[in-house]
Amino acid sequence: MKIQLNDNDVAWYGDLLEALTESIDEADTWNDLMNQGITLPKKGIPYPVKELSAEPFEKNPYYQMVRPQAKKWGNLSLEYDSYRPGQGFVYDEIVIDPKTFGEHTPFGYFPTSFRFLALKQYATTWMSVTPHEINTMKKPIEEAKGNVVTLGLGLGYYAFMVANKDNVTSVTVIEKDPQVIALFRESILPFFPNGAKIKIIQADALQWCQTPYEADFLFADLWHLPEDGLPLYSQLVTREKDHPNTIFSYWIEDSMLTLIRRAVMVLIDEEMLESVDENYRYAETFSDALINQIHFLLKEVKIHSRKEIYDLLSKDSLKRIAARLKF
Numbered sequence: 207m208k209i210q211l212n213d214n215d216v217a218w219y220g221d222l223l224e225a226l227t228e229s230i231d232e233a234d235t236w237n238d239l240m241n242q243g244i245t246l247p248k249k250g251i252p253y254p255v256k257e258l259s260a261e262p263f264e265k266n267p268y269y270q271m272v273r274p275q276a277k278k279w280g281n282l283s284l285e286y287d288s289y290r291p292g293q294g295f296v297y298d299e300i301v302i303d304p305k306t307f308g309e310h311t312p313f314g315y316f317p318t319s320f321r322f323l324a325l326k327q328y329a330t331t332w333m334s335v336t337p338h339e340i341n342t343m344k345k346p347i348e349e350a351k352g353n354v355v356t357l358g359l360g361l362g363y364y365a366f367m368v369a370n371k372d373n374v375t376s377v378t379v380i381e382k383d384p385q386v387i388a389l390f391r392e393s394i395l396p397f398f399p400n401g402a403k404i405k406i407i408q409a410d411a412l413q414w415c416q417t418p419y420e421a422d423f424l425f426a427d428l429w430h431l432p433e434d435g436l437p438l439y440s441q442l443v444t445r446e447k448d449h450p451n452t453i454f455s456y457w458i459e460d461s462m463l464t465l466i467r468r469a470v471m472v473l474i475d476e477e478m479l480e481s482v483d484e485n486y487r488y489a490e491t492f493s494d495a496l497i498n499q500i501h502f503l504l505k506e507v508k509i510h511s512r513k514e515i516y517d518l519l520s521k522d523s524l525k526r527i528a529a530r531l532k533f
Contacts, residue, residue: 207505211509222306235253236313256315260318268366274394285326293315295314296313299342299458299460300312302464339363346457352422355377355378355425357414358426364427365379376405378406387406390406411428425456440528465493496531499532
């Protein structure tokens with residue numbers, strides 16, 4: 207990037223970067239404490255943690271109606287896990303301050319035990335219907351209409367919720383794992399009141415998206431974390447232009463775009479110091495590799511004002527950067 211800012215804007219940007227760093231450090235500190243298994247509430251926690259009521263989640267239709275028995279299926283196992291009283295967890299999508307770009311990760315806990323359905327593979331949780339899953343899917347569930355395509359089956363939570371909507375005609379699920387499909391059909395689908403709307407296609411989602419299809423709404427949920435999601439997301443967003451009549455939605459999209467925003471903000475700071483290409487040819491971490499690639503993608507971008515920084519860090523801009531990434 208070619209950056210020319212006046213002294214006031216340089217100082218302003220320094221404050222932005224400092225605030226972002228502090229918010230990331232606070233969240234990392236809390237994550238460390240959470241992984242240590244502390245019991246909440248606890249004095250001296252350096253991060254706002256919310257006591258949650260289990261009632262809204264226990265009233266969720268899926269939570270009430272889908273009650274399969276625990277089962278093993280090959281290397282998969284359908285089990286019931288639980289949060290113990292006072293156990294901390296992330297319960298919703300990351301929140302970004304539109305003025306400072308500071309990040310807030312919603313951490314919470316239940317004062318009582320909370321039980322939820324989980325699918326495990328080799329004893330590692332692969333999918334689960336937790337408050338985070340329920341909260342982060344509210345918007346794509348509300349927006350779904352007509353003929354819906356969902357990439358990834360999981361425990362069928364999204365398919366269940368949108369199939370129950372009167373304005374949803376059909377739900378086509380693309381899932382490549384035959385064991386997940388078989389387990390779902392035998393143990394979970396029978397609990398769905400509108401299961402007749404659901405069609406499952408065994409296929410690789412990225413390959414399937416290259417074939418002709420029609421959909422009013424497409425929801426992608428093929429990843430577990432922002433880091434493993436971003437490479438898939440960057441491929442999917444390039445295909446939106448081929449389907450102008452389809453509304454596209456991506457699970458935890460804000461968290462994935464946050465990774466790009468962080469990288470761009472670091473780059474702006476480094477390139478104000480006139481860093482050179484040679485500094486961006488070696489990477490030890492995923493973050494390093496992302497910064498390096500974006501350096502070369504934005505090499506000809508010129509920044510002369512705060513507005514241009516805001517524009518570069520906007521969601522639309524980050525999404526365009528995502529579409530140019532190669533993994």
